[in-house]
Amino acid sequence: MKYTPKRSFPSAPRLCASTGNENDSGTITSQLGVDVLAVEKRVERLEESIRSEEPDCPAALKELRSEVLRFQEILETTEHLSWLGLYKDLQLVCPGQSRRPFWNRAHYRRKSDEEKQKIFQKFMNISQVEICEEVRMYLRMPTFDNWQWEDEEILLLLQQMFVDLDFLTKFNIEIPVLQKFLYEIYKNYNEVPFHNFKHCFCVTQMMYGIAWCVDLPSRIGDLETLILMTSCICHDLDHPGFNNIYQINAKTELALRYNDISPLENHHCSVAFRILEDSSCNIFRNFNPEDYKKIREGMIRCILATDMARHNEILSQFREIIPCFDYDNKAHTNLLTMVLIKVADISNEARPMDVAEPWLDCLLQEFFTQSDMEKLEGLPVTPFMDPERITKPSSQCSFIGFVLLPLFEALGEFLPELEDLIVKPVREALEYYRKLNEEASRERRKRSVASSSEQQAETPDTPRVSIGDTSFASREKLVRLGSRGSFLSPRSGTVTEEEEQVTQESEEESDEGADQETEVAVCEKALKFKITPNTYGPRPNQLLRKSLPDLPGRSSVTFLMDEGTDTQEDRPAKGPASILQRLKEKFGRLPSASDASDVSPVEPTLRPAVTKKTRTMSLSHGMMYQVAPSIKDIQAQRLRLRAIVKETNSTSPLMGEKRKTSVSIPSTPSKIQEIVSPVSLSQPTSPILTEGRTPRSEHEQEEVLIKPEEDHSDHLHLHLHHDRLDNSRKGKAHRGFLGLTERLSRSRERKRGHSDSSSSPTASSSSTLNPSTSFLKKWTFRSWSRPRVKK
Numbered sequence: 144m145k146y147t148p149k150r151s152f153p154s155a156p157r158l159c160a161s162t163g164n165e166n167d168s169g170t171i172t173s174q175l176g177v178d179v180l181a182v183e184k185r186v187e188r189l190e191e192s193i194r195s196e197e198p199d200c201p202a203a204l205k206e207l208r209s210e211v212l213r214f215q216e217i218l219e220t221t222e223h224l225s226w227l228g229l230y231k232d233l234q235l236v237c238p239g240q241s242r243r244p245f246w247n248r249a250h251y252r253r254k255s256d257e258e259k260q261k262i263f264q265k266f267m268n269i270s271q272v273e274i275c276e277e278v279r280m281y282l283r284m285p286t287f288d289n290w291q292w293e294d295e296e297i298l299l300l301l302q303q304m305f306v307d308l309d310f311l312t313k314f315n316i317e318i319p320v321l322q323k324f325l326y327e328i329y330k331n332y333n334e335v336p337f338h339n340f341k342h343c344f345c346v347t348q349m350m351y352g353i354a355w356c357v358d359l360p361s362r363i364g365d366l367e368t369l370i371l372m373t374s375c376i377c378h379d380l381d382h383p384g385f386n387n388i389y390q391i392n393a394k395t396e397l398a399l400r401y402n403d404i405s406p407l408e409n410h411h412c413s414v415a416f417r418i419l420e421d422s423s424c425n426i427f428r429n430f431n432p433e434d435y436k437k438i439r440e441g442m443i444r445c446i447l448a449t450d451m452a453r454h455n456e457i458l459s460q461f462r463e464i465i466p467c468f469d470y471d472n473k474a475h476t477n478l479l480t481m482v483l484i485k486v487a488d489i490s491n492e493a494r495p496m497d498v499a500e501p502w503l504d505c506l507l508q509e510f511f512t513q514s515d516m517e518k519l520e521g522l523p524v525t526p527f528m529d530p531e532r533i534t535k536p537s538s539q540c541s542f543i544g545f546v547l548l549p550l551f552e553a554l555g556e557f558l559p560e561l562e563d564l565i566v567k568p569v570r571e572a573l574e575y576y577r578k579l580n581e582e583a584s585r586e587r588r589k590r591s592v593a594s595s596s597e598q599q600a601e602t603p604d605t606p607r608v609s610i611g612d613t614s615f616a617s618r619e620k621l622v623r624l625g626s627r628g629s630f631l632s633p634r635s636g637t638v639t640e641e642e643e644q645v646t647q648e649s650e651e652e653s654d655e656g657a658d659q660e661t662e663v664a665v666c667e668k669a670l671k672f673k674i675t676p677n678t679y680g681p682r683p684n685q686l687l688r689k690s691l692p693d694l695p696g697r698s699s700v701t702f703l704m705d706e707g708t709d710t711q712e713d714r715p716a717k718g719p720a721s722i723l724q725r726l727k728e729k730f731g732r733l734p735s736a737s738d739a740s741d742v743s744p745v746e747p748t749l750r751p752a753v754t755k756k757t758r759t760m761s762l763s764h765g766m767m768y769q770v771a772p773s774i775k776d777i778q779a780q781r782l783r784l785r786a787i788v789k790e791t792n793s794t795s796p797l798m799g800e801k802r803k804t805s806v807s808i809p810s811t812p813s814k815i816q817e818i819v820s821p822v823s824l825s826q827p828t829s830p831i832l833t834e835g836r837t838p839r840s841e842h843e844q845e846e847v848l849i850k851p852e853e854d855h856s857d858h859l860h861l862h863l864h865h866d867r868l869d870n871s872r873k874g875k876a877h878r879g880f881l882g883l884t885e886r887l888s889r890s891r892e893r894k895r896g897h898s899d900s901s902s903s904p905t906a907s908s909s910s911t912l913n914p915s916t917s918f919l920k921k922w923t924f925r926s927w928s929r930p931r932v933k934k
């Protein structure tokens with residue numbers, strides 16, 4: 144190897160100035176008895192060789208150089224943290240393997256060839272073994288304990304699953320090919336704490352258990368079941384132990400390759416199909432091209448669905464189709480398979496505690512390694528991975544409560560057989576972690592009351608994390624202590640609007656774990672944008688829908704019309720009636736709950752541009768529609784309505800003492816009947832557009848009612864925000880509706896009986912907000928928050 148110094152050496156000083164005269168040289172030579180010029184040339188040559196030829200480099204220089212490199216390396220790895228007492232061996236480098244700077248080092252360990260060969264041999268040695276009935280039945284249970292089995296045995300168990308599902312016969316899969324395939328899979332999972340071969344097995348085994356429990360092949364067919372099982376096996380291939388957020392923020396090779404769009408999942412999928420490219424391990428090699436295409440499409444769909452950034456999108460779509468699920472509808476069964484693989488992927492907490500808890504330790508180890516690396520590299524620190532912000536119980540309360548359980552409950556609602564098998568255990572796990580949280584926060588409060596004064600004296604620079612007298616930040620300690628030993632308190636992080644209601648309740652119950660941003664929310668934000676294929680049927684032009692959770696006495700559906708991407712021609716005509724008309728035009732009629740499969744939903748958290756420009760019209764007994772004309776359109780609409788209302792200047796007895804102005808809306812009664820029919824408006828006659836009372840303050844909403852003249856119980860509301868705030872107030876909008884933290888603390892105060900009614904938040908306290916967002920914020924708070932998690 145050539146050694147090329149970064150800095151060139153200055154030319155060596157000459158011993159004497161040459162006159163260029165040979166005689167001079169000769170004189171000096173004879174005087175000194177040394178050929179100076181020859182010596183000088185030799186020195187020059189030596190210097191040159193030092194510069195260019197590492198092997199010729201003098202020993203002392205070599206030593207010096209290696210010292211410099213060693214020091215440089217220490218600086219560039221996590222080891223220098225040991226100087227601060229924070230050293231943690233990330234075990235990223237194999238013994239004997241040369242260390243490279245972290246920015247170009249593989250952060251994870253691949254299996255060595257010897258290791259792989261050994262497992263292959265062992266697998267082959269036992270591959271003919273007949274697995275007893277007891278184990279085969281146990282393998283179908285979510286209670287299966289993966290920790291009892293070696294890798295070669297796990298390979299055998301995977302093989303057994305294919306045998307017992309009768310895939311070998313049904314799809315003409317040769318056993319040596321299956322074995323080679325499984326071994327290749329094993330080889331391509333890395334030695335990372337969580338996303339390793341054992342995780343691949345657990346996910347597959349859970350899918351296998353579900354398949355037996357609900358007789359999946361009879362519901363979705365053998366091919367789809369095969370797709371699901373194979374997708375589970377492949378779903379985290381070559382996972383580096385650093386998630387998409389890291390990939391994107393660190394601009395890794397994967398993020399660059401896949402343009403930040405599910406880089407990991409794309410990679411897992413790509414590795415899977417590379418493995419299948421080799422005929423000797425292509426379990427689908429006997430498929431006809433058409434079926435192979437189906438397999439490929441299906442696996443891509445399923446593996447890409449495991450990106451947690453798509454969790455809300457998939458779950459909300461699934462919730463919408465549950466009431467009208469049709470096994471003959473490919474869009475529906477596709478969505479079901481996506482939900483199934485997601486369920487299997489995050490199902491550890493559905494397992495017995497002694498199986499689930501070690502998995503959580505592994506996960507946190509991987510999380511903390513990532514957050515360490517993010518800190519070292521100066522990247523944004525992923526909040527739910529940061530040991531300074533989470534504990535085991537708080538992490539689980541947040542993940543199970545906001546992510547896992549809602550998904551499991553949705554599937555449990557659809558497949559009730561799964562209720563006892565996997566949904567109930569998850570509820571129990573949540574209960575368990577909630578209790579731990581409560582214990583921890585009680586303990587923390589007790590300790591902090593007892594020792595706060597001494598602590599302040601001892602530590603004038605109060606650390607960001609307040610943990611009473613159990614101050615530690617070592618993630619190993621956290622992991623080793625187990626759930627009961629975790630006292631770290633989450634002190635920062637924000638809550639999405641969607642989560643606020645549940646958060647508030649959890650906060651009141653446990654005071655911990657609820658103010659964390661969930662993985663889903665963080666991943667969605669990291670993604671920044673989303674490209675959703677239109678898989679679920681025709682999507683009316685720019686008309687998107689978000690289903691709302693059940694609210695007492697109201698079933699609601701929201702439609703968002705994205706003005707941002709609308710073309711000029713597509714822009715809704717002005718005026719509320721024409722908005723309804725436009726909705727109707729988009730759908731051919733007004734959309735109803737049964738239209739769920741016809742439109743793609745959009746996540747509110749991902750569409751800030753949409754939410755800022757959204758108007759709401761609610762049908763009080765049935766539906767809610769939102770359309771998003773531009774702010775200018777909103778103002779124009781409002782003015783137009785005013786003008787109409789002023790013109791008629793009549794009052795309505797409906798609102799009691801409140802003054803009303805009624806006008807006939809520019810549409811025939813039959814048209815209105817048609818428009819409002821999804822709301823079960825009872826025989827409306829002569830519909831009337833009524834303006835609510837004039838807002839008392841500039842911050843209040845105007846309310847406009849469209850009601851049937853004779854039936855006062857059912858009416859259509861048009862809420863138009865009173866939009867008069869000046870520009871100076873607009874900045875405040877960014878703080879969010881009411882300020883979530885303020886709201887939480889007020890709610891807590893109220894609970895404790897310290898509330899001051901004059902300061903308690905009301906609808907009109909949205910006054911500090913930008914009118915264009917405040918109403919919607921309130922709306923999203925009310926409507927997009929999930930119902931409380933059941934106990």
Ligand SMILES: Nc1nc2c(ncn2[C@@H]2O[C@H](COP(=O)(O)O)[C@@H](O)[C@H]2O)c(=O)[nH]1
Binds near residue numbers: 379489539662
């Ligand atoms: N806090 C927790 N996070 C969990 C748990 N189980 C799973 N997860 C997270 O979900 C993703 C699943 O996606 P994958 O395809 O990468 O496996 C995983 O990465 C975790 O971030 C849990 O019990 N608690």
Ligand SMILES: [Zn+2]
Binds near residue numbers: 342
């Ligand atoms: Zn996974």
